[in-house]
């Protein structure tokens with residue numbers, strides 16, 4: 001079911017990790033950001049759109065993780081975009097075949113893989129998504145995944161955060177990057193710099209938040225990354241006893257990040 005979160009901006013939720021597909025109404029069809037996860041959910045979205053008399057004019061994937069690279073035939077054949085680095089990374093990871101990726105990532109059975117990752121990389125430094133609708137600014141940064149983009153829809157006061165600023169998931173760093181901690185802190189600073197007039201924040205997973213949530217979540221994510229950097233125990237509500245029901249696995253993600261960073265520190269000879 002589509003739910004309006006701002007004028008001309010709607011969200012379609014998934015059962016999988018409380019994922020959010022975002023629909024932006026344009027002049028001739030909609031922009032669909034991170035289309036969804038399960039086949040029946042995307043078919044439901046396609047149906048909701050056709051009941052509204054809308055077609056999909058363009059798609060966008062915020063980053064090259066499988067749960068943001070999906071599509072369904074019922075959504076049509078609109079061009080699907082991502083940043084150049086996102087598209088190159090997706091192509092690279094899928095070069096060994098979709099089945100290998102599905103197995104390695106443990107992709108659930110209900111997820112249709114035939115249209116996975118078929119995105120067009122926008123030229124580096126592209127400032128806006130090319131489509132006929134409200135301007136959608138691409139705020140690219142290196143933090144959670146290569147070529148990750150948050151999207152700012154200024155006319156609607158909406159920030160689509162991709163896998164940043166979630167109320168259920170801790171910052172998940174790109175541990176293959178040269179300096180994942182610094183990258184993440186820089187990305188949070190970049191988003192903070194553009195988020196001044198935002199009224200609605202939509203994370204890739206979790207709940208949408210109002211203006212008061214934006215700085216609260218930036219601060220919460222920054223505090224988590226600082227704790228990770230300094231190997232302090234983070235007092236983070238998303239892990240530990242205060243984690244929401246069904247989200248206790250996030251503590252395991254934290255432990256793995258801590259371990260990987262410690263191993264890197266030993267390898268580089270830098271204390272962490």
Ligand SMILES: [Zn+2]
Nearest residue numbers: 065144145163
């Ligand atoms: Zn992700």
